Amino acid sequence: MDFWLKVVLAVVLGMMLWRLWPAARHQLDHGPKGTSKDWQAAILPIGAVVLFIVFLVMMVRN
């Protein structure tokens, strides 16, 4: 990739970081905190996504 294209992309990503930072800070300071039961309910479907992706990778490798 051209160097200047990389610089433009880096600037855009940096702007995204800059825009996202206040929201992240607000969520960390004032967002609701989950219990271990809440996290289990979230990890279950995300774990299923991970297994599904492993399955897809195996499928395209064969």
Next chain:
Amino acid sequence: MSEFNPTVARGRDSVLSTNKVIRNTYILLSMTLVFSAVMAAIGMSMNLSSGSSMMMSLGALGLIWLVLPRFENSTGGIVVVFAISGLLGMGLGPMLNYYMAMANGPQLVGTALGGTGVIFLGLSGYALTTRKDFSFMGGFLFVGLLVVFGAMIANLFFAIPALALAVSAGIILLMSGLILYDTSRMIHGGETNYIRATVGLYLSIYNLFISLLHILGALSGDD
């Protein structure tokens, strides 16, 4: 007997308005996805360069940041959503052409497309049927996005293939979390604007597809 009960009435109104937001979001989302696919096909047939693809993505980003907030409460917002999905869809053209040129390209693209659909429907179905509140994931997801953006900036200059794969894997996990988070926000009244909800879910699906295609392309064994 016909005593007015504001709690019940408000509760029913709230449920009706939540259902309306969910219904409108999924209708608009399905239309934008179809439109995006059509624009991607046009982008492929036009053999666009990767530079023009990047310009379209930047244009879509500009619309999301600068134009959408002004129109999100009016019907003009729907036009903006279609413009965003059209630009992002057309911008996919060069990347899809690159993968389609690989020996197992059609299989890769088809698998990534189907996989994205299954993941989105599965996670949305999970959030809609369990009706769990995933708002507690907000902090984790936002910090995760910051870390991923930081890693993407670093990898633009270091170009480490393993880091690129790790970023794609991280994006898939974060977008999966965001689908749960956004769907749960619609269910529990945290998001009452279907235009904003549609753009959020569309971007999650879009990023999920790109990252899944990248991982499948890298690990398919076809160099």
